Amino acid sequence: MSRRFLLHAALLLAAAGPAGAQPMGIERAHHAHYIAEYERSLALYEQLAAQGDAEAAERAGYMLMQGPAAYGPRVPRDVARATAWLEQAARAGRPHAVFLLGLSAGTD
Numbered sequence: 832m833s834r835r836f837l838l839h840a841a842l843l844l845a846a847a848g849p850a851g852a853q854p855m856g857i858e859r860a861h862h863a864h865y866i867a868e869y870e871r872s873l874a875l876y877e878q879l880a881a882q883g884d885a886e887a888a889e890r891a892g893y894m895l896m897q898g899p900a901a902y903g904p905r906v907p908r909d910v911a912r913a914t915a916w917l918e919q920a921a922r923a924g925r926p927h928a929v930f931l932l933g934l935s936a937g938t939d
Contacts, residue, residue, distance in 0.1 A: 857884060860876045860890070872894070873906055877916070885920045885923030885924070885928075888925075889916070891913075896913040896917070896931065
């Protein structure tokens, strides 16, 4: 094998992290969402949003805007909380959050 190939393989393995490693930060929230653990996903998004993560704020706002219709009975529809998270995300420059705020303005 070439030295270049071995170096590339070593870099890929190092980037992947240790075997069985748990995802960190927003990846944990995304993973919970992906496996339909919506209540946990929302809690993680809100925790990250409270620390200033704009993407997490946008996602939490969206989930709270949709509520049980999309995420089941354990995720409430809470327009006030959703709006607060979406406003935070919009102030941080997330265009989709601005769009969602515009949509929600006509639904109250």
